[in-house]
Structure formats: C-alpha cells, structure tokens
Amino acid sequence: MVPSSLPAFIRGHLAPGHSALVPELRLYLASEITPLWQATEGFLAAHNLAPPFWAFSWPGSEALARHITTHPALVRGLRVLDFAAGGGLAALAAARAGAAYVEAADIDPLAGAAISLNAELNNLAVTPRIADLVGHPPEWDIILVGDVCYEAPMTAHIMPWLRACSAKIPVIMGDPGRKYRPQSPGERLATYKVPTSRELEDGDFREVTLFRLTP
Numbered sequence: 200m201v202p203s204s205l206p207a208f209i210r211g212h213l214a215p216g217h218s219a220l221v222p223e224l225r226l227y228l229a230s231e232i233t234p235l236w237q238a239t240e241g242f243l244a245a246h247n248l249a250p251p252f253w254a255f256s257w258p259g260s261e262a263l264a265r266h267i268t269t270h271p272a273l274v275r276g277l278r279v280l281d282f283a284a285g286g287g288l289a290a291l292a293a294a295r296a297g298a299a300y301v302e303a304a305d306i307d308p309l310a311g312a313a314i315s316l317n318a319e320l321n322n323l324a325v326t327p328r329i330a331d332l333v334g335h336p337p338e339w340d341i342i343l344v345g346d347v348c349y350e351a352p353m354t355a356h357i358m359p360w361l362r363a364c365s366a367k368i369p370v371i372m373g374d375p376g377r378k379y380r381p382q383s384p385g386e387r388l389a390t391y392k393v394p395t396s397r398e399l400e401d402g403d404f405r406e407v408t409l410f411r412l413t414p
C-alpha cells in the first residue's frame with residue numbers, strides 16, 4: 200500500500216534544486232545525504248520501502264537529460280518511457296523537449312511520489328507508473344534508462360527485456376561505468392563528464408556513456 204504521507208515526507212526531507220549538468224530542470228533533491236538516509240531508514244522500514252534512490256539524480260539520468268535537452272528532436276512527438284526512473288530526471292527532460300506522452304516507471308512508490316512532485320515543480324506532464332514492466336510488450340516509441348547496472352540481480356532481471364525491446368524501438372541507456380554493465384551493450388551515442396558528490400561516488404565526476412542498446 201502507498202502511504203498517503205509520501206509527498207509530505209519528500210517535501211519535509213528534500214529541497215528543490217537542480218543537477219549541475221541540467222540546470223534547466225528542477226528536482227526535489229537531498230542536500231545532506233546521511234541525515235536523509237537515517238530519517239528514511241525508520242520510515243522506509245515501517246512502510247516496507249526501498250532505499251531513497253529517488254532523492255538524488257544519478258549520473259546515468261543526468262547525461263540522458265543533458266543529451267535530450269540539447270537534442271530535443273530525439274523525443275519530440277514521441278511516447279517515451281523513463282524506465283527505473285527514480286526521481287524522473289530523464290522523463291522531465293523528455294517532457295520539456297516536447298514528447299507527446301511521458302511515463303516514468305519505478306517499482307518504488309516513493310519514486311512515484313517524487314516523480315509527481317518533480318513534474319509539478321517544472322510544470323510538466325509526466326505520468327508515474329509504479330510497476331515492474333519487465334516482460335511487457337513495448338507501448339512506447341522510445342525507452343530511456345539511466346544507471347541500472349549497479350546490482351547484479353537487478354541488472355540480470357531487466358537487461359534481457361530491455362535488449363529485447365531494442366529490437367523494436369530505440370532503448371537509450373546512460374551508464375557511468377557500473378560494475379554489471381554488459382560488455383557490449385550496443386552503439387555508443389555520446390559521452391558526458393558528470394559532476395558527482397563524493398558522498399555517493401568515489402570521485403568528483405563520472406564519465407557517462409549513452410548507448411543505444413542492441414538485442
């Protein structure tokens with residue numbers, strides 16, 4: 200069940216800000232990471248929810264959002280899915296770039312609440328979808344997916360479906376060199392140097408590659 204207090208929880212622990220790479224879009228972001236993690240631990244355990252991935256913009260989606268904002272024709276007029284969206288930065292960029300319809304899917308109900316608040320903050324239309332869409336036939340013209348190769352079971356679960364989708368529609372993945380990224384995910388489209396926080400990453404920036412996945 201989704202607690203009705205989710206938006207209030209997000210507003211209470213995060214503040215509107217923006218990523219350095221995509222100043223055009225505002226997001227509810229955690230400024231101090233440790234207190235958020237501590238605060239969420241009790242709340243999340245009580246509601247059986249996952250760690251707060253939605254409270255940060257991860258390098259994969261930052262590069263995707265930068266790329267789409269600079270090249271809006273990539274998504275203009277299309278039905279877009281931001282898969283494993285977290286706070287939905289790539290979805291926001293697609294909506295701002297003129298996509299016809301944008302869905303942002305995540306399995307975490309708090310991510311859904313964050314996506315709605317972030318869309319409202321930018322006056323953009325993004326539909327959150329709390330579901331595991333793995334196995335669904337593609338209902339979109341393009342899929343965006345940022346930073347999903349950080350955990351072996353998750354990557355093993357989602358990647359075969361994403362690659363199968365890539366036989367039918369473009370699937371663009373932003374990856375900052377995470378451990379479980381497939382050896383040859385597909386065609387390299389672009390590379391971005393993304394500033395990062397040392398509280399989350401082991402350096403001051405990460406190089407993110409955008410791949411167009413292949414089956």
Ligand SMILES: C[S@@+](CC[C@H](N)C(=O)[O-])C[C@H]1O[C@@H](n2cnc3c(N)ncnc32)[C@H](O)[C@@H]1O
Binds near residue numbers: 253255304307344347
């Ligand atoms: C590191 S975060 C990346 C979030 C966002 N794409 C970004 O780059 O900022 C990974 C996200 O994947 C979500 N996730 C994990 N398994 C999923 C699945 N099967 N379907 C949808 N989302 C999933 C998690 O809840 C989390 O929000």
